Amino acid sequence: MIKLLSGNEALALGAYHAGVKVATAYPGTPSTEILESLARHEDIYAEWSTNEKVAMEVAMGAACAGIRSLVSLKQVGLNVASDPFMAASTMAVNAGIVIACADDPGIHSSQNEQDNRHYAKLAKVPMLEPSDSQEAYEFMLYAFDISEKFGTPTLMLTTTRISHSKSVVKVHQKQAPLARQASFHYDVEKYVMLPIYARLRHSLIEERLTKLATYAETFSFNQVSWGERRLGIITSGVAYQYAREVFPQASFLKLGMTYPLPKNLLLNFAAQVDRILVIEELDPFLQENIQAMGIKVTGKEFIPRTGELNIDIIEKASRSIGLLPEVSPQPLKDMPVKLPQRPPLLCPGCPHTGIFFTLSTLGKRSRPTKSLVKTAKESPLVITGDIGCYALGAYPPLNAMDTCACMGASIGNALGMEKAGIAKKLIAVIGDSTFMHSGITGLVNAVYSEGQITIVILDNRTTAMTGHQDHPGTGISAQGKKTRAVDLEQLVRGIGVSDVRVVDAFDMQQLRNAVRNALYSTELSVVIVRGVCAVLAPKGSEPRAIDTEKCNRCGICLQLGCPAIQREKEQIYIDAALCAGDACTICQQICPRQAIDLKSRIEAMKPL
Amino acid sequence: MKKLDILVAGVGGQGIILASDIIGETALSAQYDVKKADTLGMAQRGGSVISHVRIGQQVHSPLIKKGEADILIAFEKLEAARWGYYLQPGGIAIVNNHALPPSSVNTGNAQYPNDQEITSILKQRTDRIYFIDGTRHARELGNVRTLNIFMLGSASVFMPIETQVWEDSISQHLSPNIRRINIVAFRKGREEMRSAHLG
Numbered sequence: 001m002i003k004l005l006s007g008n009e010a011l012a013l014g015a016y017h018a019g020v021k022v023a024t025a026y027p028g029t030p031s032t033e034i035l036e037s038l039a040r041h042e043d044i045y046a047e048w049s050t051n052e053k054v055a056m057e058v059a060m061g062a063a064c065a066g067i068r069s070l071v072s073l074k075q076v077g078l079n080v081a082s083d084p085f086m087a088a089s090t091m092a093v094n095a096g097i098v099i100a101c102a103d104d105p106g107i108h109s110s111q112n113e114q115d116n117r118h119y120a121k122l123a124k125v126p127m128l129e130p131s132d133s134q135e136a137y138e139f140m141l142y143a144f145d146i147s148e149k150f151g152t153p154t155l156m157l158t159t160t161r162i163s164h165s166k167s168v169v170k171v172h173q174k175q176a177p178l179a180r181q182a183s184f185h186y187d188v189e190k191y192v193m194l195p196i197y198a199r200l201r202h203s204l205i206e207e208r209l210t211k212l213a214t215y216a217e218t219f220s221f222n223q224v225s226w227g228e229r230r231l232g233i234i235t236s237g238v239a240y241q242y243a244r245e246v247f248p249q250a251s252f253l254k255l256g257m258t259y260p261l262p263k264n265l266l267l268n269f270a271a272q273v274d275r276i277l278v279i280e281e282l283d284p285f286l287q288e289n290i291q292a293m294g295i296k297v298t299g300k301e302f303i304p305r306t307g308e309l310n311i312d313i314i315e316k317a318s319r320s321i322g323l324l325p326e327v328s329p330q331p332l333k334d335m336p337v338k339l340p341q342r343p344p345l346l347c348p349g350c351p352h353t354g355i356f357f358t359l360s361t362l363g364k365r366s367r368p369t370k371s372l373v374k375t376a377k378e379s380p381l382v383i384t385g386d387i388g389c390y391a392l393g394a395y396p397p398l399n400a401m402d403t404c405a406c407m408g409a410s411i412g413n414a415l416g417m418e419k420a421g422i423a424k425k426l427i428a429v430i431g432d433s434t435f436m437h438s439g440i441t442g443l444v445n446a447v448y449s450e451g452q453i454t455i456v457i458l459d460n461r462t463t464a465m466t467g468h469q470d471h472p473g474t475g476i477s478a479q480g481k482k483t484r485a486v487d488l489e490q491l492v493r494g495i496g497v498s499d500v501r502v503v504d505a506f507d508m509q510q511l512r513n514a515v516r517n518a519l520y521s522t523e524l525s526v527v528i529v530r531g532v533c534a535v536l537a538p539k540g541s542e543p544r545a546i547d548t549e550k551c552n553r554c555g556i557c558l559q560l561g562c563p564a565i566q567r568e569k570e571q572i573y574i575d576a577a578l579c580a581g582d583a584c585t586i587c588q589q590i591c592p593r594q595a596i597d598l599k600s601r602i603e604a605m606k607p608l
Numbered sequence: 609m610k611k612l613d614i615l616v617a618g619v620g621g622q623g624i625i626l627a628s629d630i631i632g633e634t635a636l637s638a639q640y641d642v643k644k645a646d647t648l649g650m651a652q653r654g655g656s657v658i659s660h661v662r663i664g665q666q667v668h669s670p671l672i673k674k675g676e677a678d679i680l681i682a683f684e685k686l687e688a689a690r691w692g693y694y695l696q697p698g699g700i701a702i703v704n705n706h707a708l709p710p711s712s713v714n715t716g717n718a719q720y721p722n723d724q725e726i727t728s729i730l731k732q733r734t735d736r737i738y739f740i741d742g743t744r745h746a747r748e749l750g751n752v753r754t755l756n757i758f759m760l761g762s763a764s765v766f767m768p769i770e771t772q773v774w775e776d777s778i779s780q781h782l783s784p785n786i787r788r789i790n791i792v793a794f795r796k797g798r799e800e801m802r803s804a805h806l807g
Contacts (some may be wrong), residue, residue, distance in 0.1 A: 004629075004636050004644075108647070132643075133669075165670035166632055241668040311673045322639040339690050340718035342619065342710040344655035397715060558715055561656050567714045577752070 001171045007162040010169050011100050012037030012142025015070045017171075018046060018096070019178035021064035024055035026437060027466035028074030029109040030163040031102035035072050036469075039478045048469050048478045051407070051437040052081035056099070060088050063097040063153075064191060065182040068144055072100040075116045076406065080438070082119070086155045089123040090192035090201045095180070096144035100156045104164045105281045106308035109465075111387065111406055114307065116280035116541055120155050120259035121289075124209050127155040127259040128221075129237040133167040135221065135256065142502060146215070150208050157258075159281060161238040176433035213260040215572065221256025224269055230326045231323070232273030234266070234286060234297065239309055243279045245325070246314045258286060263293055270295045277323070281309050346392050348564040349580025351460050351505035351531025356393040356400040356407055357560050357590070358492075358511040359383060359427065359456075362519065365399040366559050380519065382417060382424050386410040387437070389465045390432040390458055401429065408438025414453040415446050426453040426520050433463035433471040440491070447496040453516035455523045459488060460533040468536060492526045499523050505531025508589040536579055541581030542587055547602045550595035557587045557596065609640075609768050611664035613672040617691040619708050620648065620655045623756030626781065627681070628659035630760060632635045634777040635663040645670040646671050658691055675733075681763045683755060684708050689726045695733040700803070703730075704742035705753065719801030738762070738805045743790070745796055751786070754793035761797020765806065771798070 005013065012034050015023070023046040025035035039046035047056035052073045062069035073081060078101050088097060088115065092131075101119075104110040120127035126146050130136040136158065140464045189197050216222060231250040235243045240254050252268045253260070270276055278287040278299035287299045293377040303309070318324040346353050360366045363381040385391055385401035386409060394401035403413050410428035418426050430439045435457050448455060463469040475485025490499050503510040514527045543564075553572060555567050563575040564578035565587060574587070576599060588596040614631060618624045625646050632644045646652060646659045660672045674694055680701045682688030688703040703726075714717035721729070723739075730737050740762050746755040757778060764774055778794055779787050 002636070004632050004642060032654070145767050161645060161670055165643060166629075167643045167667075167670065168636060168641060238670070241670065244668040245673075311669055339686060339721065340710050340712045342654070342656040342690075343687070344620070345711060347654070561711060563711065566709065568709075568714065 003171060005133045005137070005169045006033060006164060006166045007130065007133050007136045007158055008033035008102075008164070009037050010136035011072075011125060011140055011158070011163075012157065013169075013171065014137040014295050015098065015100075016041055016044070017142075017174060018068065018141045018144040019180075020068045020070045020098075020144070021180075022059060022067055022069040023047075023072070024049045024058045024069070025072040026050070026052045026055055026077060026080075027463050027469040028077045028102075029466055030104060030160040031072050031074045031100065031467045032469070033099055033163070034070075035478060038070070042479070044153045046478045048463075048471060050472055052077040053084055056081040056084040056088065059097055060084060063088075063095045064091075065095050065184050066095045066180055067182050068096040068178065068180075070098050070100060073102075074110065075101060075103045075114050076110060076112065077101070078116055078119055085119070085153070086123055087193065089125050089205065090193055092187070092200060092201075093147060093151045093153065094185070096147035097142065097153045098143045098147060098156055099153055100158070103157065103282075104160045105159055108160050111404065113282065115285060116157060117258060117285040118283070120157070123153075123155075125152050125155050125259075126150070126207050126212050127157055127258065128256060129157050129258050130162055130235050130256070131161070131240045131254070133165070133169045137169050137171065138357070139221070139256065142219075142221075144211075150212055150215070151204075152208055155259075155285065157236055157237075159308075165238075196236050206548055209260055210352070216257050216260055216262040217264050219262070221254075222262050222265055223252075223254050224265070225252045225254070227251045230275070231271050232269055232452050233271070233278045233279055234276060234290065235279040236286065237281065239279045239281050242309055242311050242314050245311050246318065255286070261286070261289055265410065266293060266295055270297075279303060279309070279314060282306075293523045343395060344392060345395075345561060346389065347534040348562050348578045349534035349537060349584040350389070351394060351533065352390045352458055353527065353560055353562060354505055354508055354511050354531075354586045355429075355456060355458065355515075356390070356398040356459070357586070358508065358515050359429075360398045360400040360559070362512065362515050363400065380424055382414070382422060382426050384410040384413040384417070384426065384428045386428075386430040387465075388434055388435050388458075390429060390431055393429070395561070395588045397561050407434055408442055411439055411442030411446055411453070411455055414455075415442075415449065415451045418451055418453055419449070424531070427518060428453055428455045430455065430457055431464075432459040432461065432473050433469075435488070436472045437487070440495070443492065443495050443497070443526075451524050452522050454521070454527060456527045456529060457488065457492075458505075459528050459530045462528075462533050462536060464535065465471050468533065488528055492528070496559065497524055497526045499525035499556075500528070501525070502528045502530055505529045506584055506586060508586060526544065532583075534583070537580065537583045541583060542598050542600060543574060543576040543579035543581050544585065544596050545576070545599035545602050546572055547595045547597065550593050552593060554592065556590055556592060560587060560590070562587060609664070611662070611667070612679070612767060613677045614661040614663070614679045614681065614763070615672055615677045615685060615691060615694045616659040616661065616681045616683075617687040618704075619687065620657050622657075622683045624657045624659050624683060625751060627756040627760050628661050628779055630669055630757075630781050633776050634769055635661075635783065637773050637777055641665060641667045643670040656677045656687060656690065677761055679766055681759055683759060685723070685726050686710070689721055689729045692730045692733055695730075697733060698736065699734050700766055701730050701734060701737045702759065703737065704738050704759060705739045706743040738801065740797070740800060740805075742797070745800065746793065749789060749796065750794055751789055754790055757790040758793040758797035758800075761794040761799075762801040764794070764798055765801045774786045
């Protein structure tokens with residue numbers, strides 16, 4: 001069967017055909033669709049774990065019980081899971097365990113640009129890097145086999161362009177699923193990592209690595225294809241695809257397994273070509289490891305270490321060192337025109353808009369006059385932010401976020417500023433899914449250390465940014481089953497916060513009162529701003545409109561940054577096709593001249 | 609056909625990914641190798657979205673090289689100008705004659721380019737520029753969301769794949785309740801390109 005699959009869909013299908021029975025993940029671009037695809041199979045267990053650390057631990061448990069398991073996460077997710085990941089490398093493996101990690105070179109949707117290939121070396125585990133969906137599918141079968149054969153977790157590393165590109169996949173006859181019964185064999189030396197046993201394991205890990213290096217020599221996806229011997233290219237992943245187009249005549253050593261490296265294969269390749277170029281995205285991971293074998297290669301001296309590669313970048317770099325001729329025809333110039341940017345925005349009807357507008361106005365961040373406050377220096381607030389759609393609150397016109405570091409950081413960051421002596425009111429803004437992920441421990445810490453900060457939990461009942469996945473607060477499983485929901489308010493009170501308010505995300509008066517209370521309170525407080533994500537909210541109610549007779553073009557409504565509110569020349573109007581109607585009404589509540597109302601009512605009021 | 613590189617550009621929510629998925633599936637049905645890559649911004653809606661579709665005997669890179677695209681299908685005028693530099697000299701630009709001003713224009717911090725400016729930007733690459741009233745036609749059909757399939761119909765005129773293969777692929781991709789209207793949109797888009805622009 002031939003299918004057009006994304007890398008993520010192919011990884012999921014490969015894992016399914018390899019007999020995976022327990023799949024765990026926390027959503028994160030560009031890895032999310034791996035678990036989404038797996039969750040559609042009813043004969044396996046798939047969960048959205050609370051965070052990546054928990055996901056890894058659940059998968060390890062399954063592996064201890066003799067059942068094949070898969071963890072999928074994005075590059076920074078592996079940071080969260082790094083503790084159990086290192087433990088998984090140390091503990092014995094009683095069934096295949098594969099970690100599918102999607103890096104994000106170019107930072108399409110992340111907070112940093114890190115090269116997770118280093119994790120393979122750190123944890124001393126094998127790493128496979130597919131270069132298209134066909135390999136993503138096939139490598140999964142190998143990844144589980146390698147894991148079981150060598151008693152190790154296998155790292156399957158992709159990037160955005162592998163995970164999110166679609167290419168043609170020949171699907172094998174569906175393999176017979178492994179008929180395995182879960183069983184646990186009591187063995188403290190294998191599963192209890194007290195120092196006395198962990199020391200024994202370390203020697204085994206070193207032995208394992210040596211055996212894996214031997215295996216890499218004959219791994220069938222470490223392939224040499226001979227072309228001209230003048231230039232040899234060593235590459236992996238999507239970089240291989242770009243390199244093939246730039247150097248169609250060269251000899252290639254394409255590595256499907258990039259850790260540990262096949263030393264003899266590399267030496268042999270090096271001996272038969274005049275010059276070697278390593279083409280890889282981000283860090284010189286292959287380059288440095290190959291150089292350490294005494295092989296002379298170049299690459300990162302002229303190929304950028306930042307951002308994604310593409311054909312144009314590799315051509316330009318190759319021209320700069322004379323590997324490609326200064327071409328005719330000249331490469332076309334980018335057209336030098338200044339066009340308005342189109343950054344992503346909070347949606348019309350977004351439950352985050354009202355609270356950010358309130359923080360922005362009460363926090364003196366933006367004013368409905370021409371003199372927009374460009375900096376937050378004079379603001380009585382410092383607003384620490386977190387990871388999610390709501391990070392868009394940092395953009396104008398809202399200007400209502402001052403830090404955004406990593407999952408859950410808002411609470412610790414705010415407390416740290418308070419303890420450092422910042423005299424302003426500190427407000428941490430965090431989403432419901434992010435709070436469950438890693439905000440809870442920060443809140444426990446704030447209670448324990450008697451912080452006076454305010455934590456605003458934006459409870460939109462979903463993990464919106466990554467495409468609306470459920471989480472412990474929603475009470476729906478990854479496979480769509482009703483399960484037990486964790487009550488956010490009870491959780492927060494249980495931790496020991498007594499000043500807890502739950503407010504309606506679309507009630508501007510409630511929002512203003514809650515933020516005012518926070519501004520003058522010296523007690524730790526939590527405000528849960530509850531409102532359903534606009535994408536999931538019921539549609540079809542009547543849109544709002546602006547009464548042009550009443551409107552004096554003060555522009556306050558434009559400060560919401562709502563995509564439905566637009567201006568053509570001097571006239572402000574609401575795009576009826578975009579307006580969320582009854583579900584929102586924020587603009588109607590803030591208009592000082594009551595010029596915004598139901599479209600039908602405004603039209604009915606018009607004199608004939 | 610040696611190769612066909614198609615860039616689909618527009619604004620989040622216009623159905624760009626679905627359109628490029630259908631192009632990919634259709635080319636696969638017609639026995640070609642296909643790769644396709646979507647570039648989305650951070651959020652789902654409102655941002656600039658592009659999708660690269662590459663069709664040929666064997667395709668390596670999922671991304672189109674700048675200045676090599678055979679066809680640009682732009683669902684919005686500003687996005688046509690923004691991504692025009694991907695076109696090869698003499699390539700084909702199919703532009704929905706419709707403006708969606710970004711927020712910076714609404715708040716008065718930037719200026720939306722006029723039609724002459726957009727045309728002159730595209731003319732740096734090609735004279736084969738086709739403005740299509742996609743949004744107007746889709747509205748007349750009774751569902752503005754058929755814009756993507758209408759644009760696909762217009763673009764299909766330039767691709768060596770039979771109409772039936774296109775229509776089968778569209779039918780497979782869409783739920784039964786919107787199949788008919790989209791097939792009509794596809795045919796209208798094809799007709800519009802043929803009659804109004806190619807004579």
